[in-house]
Amino acid sequence: xxxxxxxxxxxxxxxxxxxxxxxxxxxxxxxxxxxxxxxxxxxxxxxxxxxxxxxxxxxxxxxxxxxxxxxxxxxxxxxxxxxxxxxxxxxxxxxxxxxxxxxxxxxxxxxxxxxxxxxxxxxxxxxxxxxxxxxxxxxxxxxxxxxxxxxxxxxxxxxxxxxxxxxxxxxxxxxxxxxxxxxxxxxxxxxxxxxxxxxxxxxxxxxxxxxxxxxxxxxxxxxxxxxxxxxxxxxxxxxxxxxxxxxxxxxxxxxxxxxxxxxxxxxxxxxxxxxxxxxxxxxxxxxxxxxxxxxxxxxxxxxxxxxxxxxxxxxxxxxxxxxxxxxxxxxxxxxxxxxxxxxxxxxxxxxxxxxxxxxxxxxxxxxxxxxxxxxxxxxxxxxxxxxxxxxxxxxxxxxxxxxxxxxxxxxxxxxxxxxxxxxxxxxxxxxxxxxxxxxxxxxxxxxxxxxxxxxxxxxxxxxxxxxxxxxxxxxxxxxxxxxxxxxxxxxxxxxxxxxxxxxxxxxxxxxxxxxxxxxxxxxxx
Amino acid sequence: xxxxxxxxxxxxxxxxxxxxxxxxxxxxxxxxxxxxxxxxxxxxxxxxxxxxxxxxxxxxxxxxxxxxxxxxxxxxxxxxxxxxxxxxxxxxxxxxxxxxxxxxxxxxxxxxxxxxxxxx
Numbered sequence: 070x071x072x073x074x075x076x077x078x079x080x081x082x083x084x085x086x087x088x089x090x091x092x093x094x095x096x097x098x099x100x101x102x103x104x105x106x107x108x109x110x111x112x113x114x115x116x117x118x119x120x121x122x123x124x125x126x127x128x129x130x131x132x133x134x135x136x137x138x139x140x141x142x143x144x145x146x147x148x149x150x151x152x153x154x155x156x157x158x159x160x161x162x163x164x165x166x167x168x169x170x171x172x173x174x175x176x177x178x179x180x181x182x183x184x185x186x187x188x189x190x191x192x193x194x195x196x197x198x199x200x201x202x203x204x205x206x207x208x209x210x211x212x213x214x215x216x217x218x219x220x221x222x223x224x225x226x227x228x229x230x231x232x233x234x235x236x237x238x239x240x241x242x243x244x245x246x247x248x249x250x251x252x253x254x255x256x257x258x259x260x261x262x263x264x265x266x267x268x269x270x271x272x273x274x275x276x277x278x279x280x281x282x283x284x285x286x287x288x289x290x291x292x293x294x295x296x297x298x299x300x301x302x303x304x305x306x307x308x309x310x311x312x313x314x315x316x317x318x319x320x321x322x323x324x325x326x327x328x329x330x331x332x333x334x335x336x337x338x339x340x341x342x343x344x345x346x347x348x349x350x351x352x353x354x355x356x357x358x359x360x361x362x363x364x365x366x367x368x369x370x371x372x373x374x375x376x377x378x379x380x381x382x383x384x385x386x387x388x389x390x391x392x393x394x395x396x397x398x399x400x401x402x403x404x405x406x407x408x409x410x411x412x413x414x415x416x417x418x419x420x421x422x423x424x425x426x427x428x429x430x431x432x433x434x435x436x437x438x439x440x441x442x443x444x445x446x447x448x449x450x451x452x453x454x455x456x457x458x459x460x461x462x463x464x465x466x467x468x469x470x471x472x473x474x475x476x477x478x479x480x481x482x483x484x485x486x487x488x489x490x491x492x493x494x495x496x497x498x499x500x501x502x503x504x505x506x507x508x509x510x511x512x513x514x515x516x517x518x519x520x521x522x523x524x525x526x527x528x529x530x531x532x533x534x535x536x537x538x539x540x541x542x543x544x545x546x547x548x549x550x551x552x553x554x555x556x557x558x559x560x561x562x563x564x565x566x567x568x569x570x571x572x573x574x575x576x577x578x579x580x581x582x583x584x585x586x587x588x589x590x591x592x593x594x
Numbered sequence: 595x596x597x598x599x600x601x602x603x604x605x606x607x608x609x610x611x612x613x614x615x616x617x618x619x620x621x622x623x624x625x626x627x628x629x630x631x632x633x634x635x636x637x638x639x640x641x642x643x644x645x646x647x648x649x650x651x652x653x654x655x656x657x658x659x660x661x662x663x664x665x666x667x668x669x670x671x672x673x674x675x676x677x678x679x680x681x682x683x684x685x686x687x688x689x690x691x692x693x694x695x696x697x698x699x700x701x702x703x704x705x706x707x708x709x710x711x712x713x714x
Contacts, residue, residue, distance in 0.1 A: 079607055082607050114677065121678075222606060
């Protein structure tokens with residue numbers, strides 16, 4: 070039988086099952102046995118059936134062995150204990166690897182002998198003469214059932230192609246609107262308006278069809294948190310909130326890594342050991358929360374811990390050592406602390422641990438989030454904990470941007486961070502030691518003349534315009550020559566010029582076919 | 595006229611596989627169910643000529659679904675899809691009213707033979 074076309078279905082569905090297995094094992098470990106064992110049994114049973122059909126014998130064999138042990142646990146002949154749970158975690162890791170190998174490296178035969186023999190040791194705690202009463206599983210409605218809405222599975226590449234096509238269509242729409250404006254025919258204008266509306270609806274539908282709930286990635290984290298906390302000898306009470314929030318599939322895959330880094334950081338640097346916590350009157354288990362929340366066209370992901378927080382004195386000391394602040398500096402503002410710890414290579418960890426503390430913490434998270442068109446914020450109060458906030462666009466492919474002109478060049482400024490725009494009137498801007506600032510409603514904010522930043526010579530002959538942006542709750546004004554309006558742009562990645570300052574996150578094509586650079590607002594500021 | 599089939603399995607993968615085998619043999623797939631209670635509900639509304647039924651499913655298992663369906667329609671033609679080593683369950687399903695069974699992993703020819711026996 071030609072099984073090739075089933076591979077994708079197999080991969081998707083077995084990943085879902087692996088995710089369920091991971092969650093159910095964590096429940097089992099917490100002592101919530103009966104329901105989780107029933108789910109575990111069904112999940113490995115499904116994987117076994119699929120693997121059998123695909124001819125993945127190692128996967129089928131391993132899932133069969135796991136199923137046998139779950140069957141014994143279910144019938145109560147074997148009682149769950151820490152050693153069994155540990156073996157099951159190892160087996161589910163091996164199963165996951167086995168699935169990857171079966172699909173991607175069919176020549177490599179997964180080594181399952183060891184884990185199978187561990188499973189059998191537990192299984193054979195049963196008297197050999199025992200015949201399990203095989204009863205049909207019945208269970209109360211479960212979490213996964215709530216999630217199941219009627220779906221049609223579509224090859225994700227097809228959605229990517231559709232998204233690309235709609236991107237091209239958006240460009241053509243722009244061109245159509247330009248031509249229509251030039252010709253000035255009423256009938257043509259009406260048609261162009263209709264076409265524009267329809268294209269917008271199609272685009273919205275396609276964007277929506279690419280949306281997936283964050284649990285598809287967040288479900289990996291409970292296991293990671295458990296293992297990491299274990300390695301560190303810490304206790305943690307981990308919660309996930311807003312699992313059902315939906316974001317673009319491509320974005321979700323991209324945020325997995327920065328979220329993982331932030332969680333590891335929180336576990337390693339943020340949370341204290343049970344003894345330290347007890348000494349400061351806290352509960353022995355640290356609380357760690359990962360939440361997702363929708364805020365207009367952005368998604369806000371927060372990682373909050375109730376650990377020791379960031380000690381500004383420690384940051385200051387390290388900054389002095391590295392020569393990042395003047396020797397005379399005696400205190401740091403919150404913003405300065407954040408800016409310092411986001412610098413590549415900055416770490417106050419006294420020793421490098423396996424988990425983090427190699428100086429690849431916050432700066433990696435920061436640069437990843439920024440490259441996705443988002444922003445990172447970090448708030449900490451010593452002794453109380455730290456919150457890392459990532460604000461991200463809902464989709465990566467199409468964004469709304471402000472088109473601005475500097476001399477004869479156009480630039481796109483993503484609206485994600487734009488608060489407002491206004492005209493720069495005489496006397497609004499003051500300059501001190503080469504640094505500009507503007508007073509906006511009694512608040513002085515730093516201002517950046519993009520002409521100066523990008524080395525555009527000459528001066529602006531009209532009244533300049535200011536874009537007020539807000540990145541991680543810090544406001545700044547970007548000064549440009551003129552605005553040409555707001556529009557949706559299709560983001561095209563590009564390779565930055567070597568050694569040039571990285572002020573741009575990508576490029577887009579305008580309706581007349583000309584390329585325009587997309588400003589990476591955070592790096593300009 | 596081609597026979598109508600309701601395919602019941604909690605795995606999309608398995609439903610796709612069974613559906614493909616039957617579609618290629620000229621059957622019409624009128625519905626899919628991902629658990630026993632959906633299977634019962636859909637049987638009542640669709641009245642298919644044939645049901646393929648997985649045994650292990652969430653919410654309501656396949657055997658329970660066979661009982662419910664045959665209670666509603668004693669003439670229902672249900673083919674059980676079992677994994678290896680489930681002989682005891684298959685026997686139970688047959689007692690509950692299932693007409694025949696096939697064992698996973700499926701061989702298309704075996705599936706079709708069994709289907710013919712059930713419909714025969």
